[in-house]
Amino acid sequence: MPKTSSSSPAVPDTMWLGHGRHLGPSPEQDVRRNLIALQAAGVIDGFLALTPAEAASSAVGGLADPFDGEGGAPALDPSARQVFEARWRVDDEVTVRAQLTTYESAERRKHGEAVAWVLAAEAGRPWDPRWPSPATMFWPDSDSTEWDHDAVPGPRLRLTHRLPEDDKEMRRLLKECSRQSWSVHVVIHEAMTPDARGSRPVTLFLPPGLRHRVVEHRASPEQSQIVNWALKDLRVHVPRGGAVVLPSTPAPPGYDADAFSVRNVFLDGTEPTELIEKIMAYAALPRALAPEAGQAVDFLRRRWHLLTPEEELDRARGLVGRYAEALTAMAESRDAYREEAERARAALASAGAPGPAGTPGTSGQAPSPDGPARSGFTQVFGRLRDAAKRPPPPP
Structure with missing residues (x-):
């Protein structure tokens, strides 16, 4: 069984966290257009687009906080390009505050391709996966915009991802997904080649708040032995024609490989109920807060600028x-x-000491x-x- 750890702080249960890569030419423009459209439609209450310097400032509503440096306020990474803030309500009364930050990635500097992004959203009560995905509040929910590439190069969040044919490449990819990604990774072995309906992502059956936190890997019928060899280091096994939810590194407390595997997944376009239940159960486990995720949480909570008039008055x-x-x-x-x-x-x-004048x-x-x-x-x-x-x- 994968090693677990309780020493790292856990992701707060009020948070939704995600990160990925945008492969298009104008990521900030895509975000801005989507936010404008959603505000006009009344989906979000408001948004701000901030430069890194503005985002890092403690000045809100024209009023600076002279006490800001007392607690070691967080700073943005020098590679930050832009910060977007948005606020909306769920269940008519719960406020969600979210920040999306885009970063100039090393890959983009080298190849001129990907812009990295980090998204942190926090609600006024524990996060409900039935709520809308914060990802689609910032990014357009369209396949034509390639914002949905996982932080680990290769997989996409909204599509099925075919595992590499090379066994060493497959092993490297799955280990990186376990160690580096914040997403939930699911490996499905196809007992036989599915038709068009069976090729659709099973993540479409997930509640909205989980769809952009799950990456679906597909192993072809002939990859049954290879995929289990590639998963050997993670100490999990994919049943033939079944699926397994991969553990993160370290594995969350309560993870057991057998409890998060499914013996049979029928890829015929119907809802794979058992697999969906396993994914949701895994997503509900306490997760270790990665350092980059911790910075995003800290920045959201302590560098928030999109205040309502009442909040500005309370701050003053x-x-x-x-x-x-x-x-x-x-x-x-x-x-x-x-x-x-x-x-x-x-x-x-x-x-009796004399003064200067005696x-x-x-x-x-x-x-x-x-x-x-x-x-x-x-x-x-x-x-x-x-x-x-x-x-x-x-x-």
Whole structure:
């Protein structure tokens, strides 16, 4: 059985995460057109298109947050091209906030082909796979736009993917899918060559929120032994004419290869009920949060700019409260520093130390203790001073 790990943080149950590659010439234009159309149709409440510099800024609604650096706020990868934010509602009352970031990939720089993308969406309650896919809120739900290539070169998210004929290439691909992809990967062995109906992706039977998180691999009838040899390192087995849901690396807690395999999948165009149940059960397991996914979650939660007027007002009130706390802390630090200085003068006076003018118990200048009160005063004052010097955000 594949090794499991509980040391890594898990994906929050309110999150939908995806990443992939766009092979077309104008990915950002495809996103922008789709968002404009969906907003006009009332599907989404609103959206923003931000440059990397704008996305990384803490200025929202023209108001900068001078306390932003206190918690190590996340920064965008230098290869980021653009960030899109969108907000919509599900079940009439649950708000979903999502960010899509496009990146200049090494492959594109080398071949001029693919743009990488990362999508993070969070709802106000645990994610329901019956909700609309966040992918189709940003990307057009059309086969003519090639946004749906998995992050691992080769497979696509909305189509069946034929496994390579070369056994070593097949083995390499399946290992990479297990280790690098955030998608759920399913391997189906065809007992016989299916007709047109059986060639359609079984992922079409999944609920909308899962369709763009699953990659379907197909092994031809003659690849039965080869595919199981290729899966040997993952310690899973595909029954002849059946299917198996591949584990990620590390495997999620509760994964058992036998529990996520299906002995028979009838590829005749009807719903493969048992396989769909296995895929949904696997997708519901706790998943380890990959480092790149963790950055996307952090950025979504702490660099969100698409606020409603009510949210902007709440944010402004929060900043006012924090300013008041900072000013109170400055006043307390000033008073504490003054008391320390007076105690120091009193100590000098009791020791009979002459001041510069010959007056006992005085000195030419107050001592400057380097204690915590002074440190707190200067730190808070420095933050407010830096915030005042910060240029206003672009209109």
